[in-house]
Amino acid sequence: MNTKPLTPDLRSGADAHTRVPECAGRVIRTFLVEDSPLVMALLARIISRDERVFIVGAATDGRKAVGNLRSLQADLVITDLHLPGLDGTEITRLLKHGPHPPTIFVVTSDDTPEARTRCQAAGADAVLLKTGNLAARLSSAIHEFFPDDLDPNDVEPKLFCERLATVE
Numbered sequence: 001m002n003t004k005p006l007t008p009d010l011r012s013g014a015d016a017h018t019r020v021p022e023c024a025g026r027v028i029r030t031f032l033v034e035d036s037p038l039v040m041a042l043l044a045r046i047i048s049r050d051e052r053v054f055i056v057g058a059a060t061d062g063r064k065a066v067g068n069l070r071s072l073q074a075d076l077v078i079t080d081l082h083l084p085g086l087d088g089t090e091i092t093r094l095l096k097h098g099p100h101p102p103t104i105f106v107v108t109s110d111d112t113p114e115a116r117t118r119c120q121a122a123g124a125d126a127v128l129l130k131t132g133n134l135a136a137r138l139s140s141a142i143h144e145f146f147p148d149d150l151d152p153n154d155v156e157p158k159l160f161c162e163r164l165a166t167v168e
Helices: 037-048 062-072 088-096 114-120 134-145
Strands: 004-005 019-021 028-031 053-059 078-080 104-107 127-128 165-167
Touching: 004 165, 028 062, 037 053, 037 078, 037 134, 053 062, 062 078, 062 088, 062 114, 078 088, 078 134, 088 104, 088 114, 104 134, 114 127, 127 134
Parallel strands: 028 053, 028 078, 078 104, 104 127, 127 165
Antiparallel strands: 004 019
């Protein structure tokens, strides 16, 4: 697969291994929201293993994320639950009520029933725990919501939004 590197100044904590996919298949335009630079870099590394993923941007603050996302038309937003500015549930609620809402995964270390209920009520498509094997859960969720069998000409992914997917 041919790829070209993103500019190193991604401002997301993502490393130079993040690439722009040059393929005939569907590209998953992804935006990351995480206040920890270390976790941001980890998330970018994990999702970049999927050749379809293209990181369009990132933010460390909820307000900045919503401001940037209004113009980026992301297919997938991966957000932390606890953030400065707006938290992950507020980001989710705002984006889900806008035009062309993205698929939203909330990534958190908060395993309380209250956190899951808040995420579900806001419209999150998946809640992923940071503990354990986050890489496997995140990869599995991406493949569930963005299956490989999509036709490259499909405008909308075959979403499974009828239910909240909680991956433990």
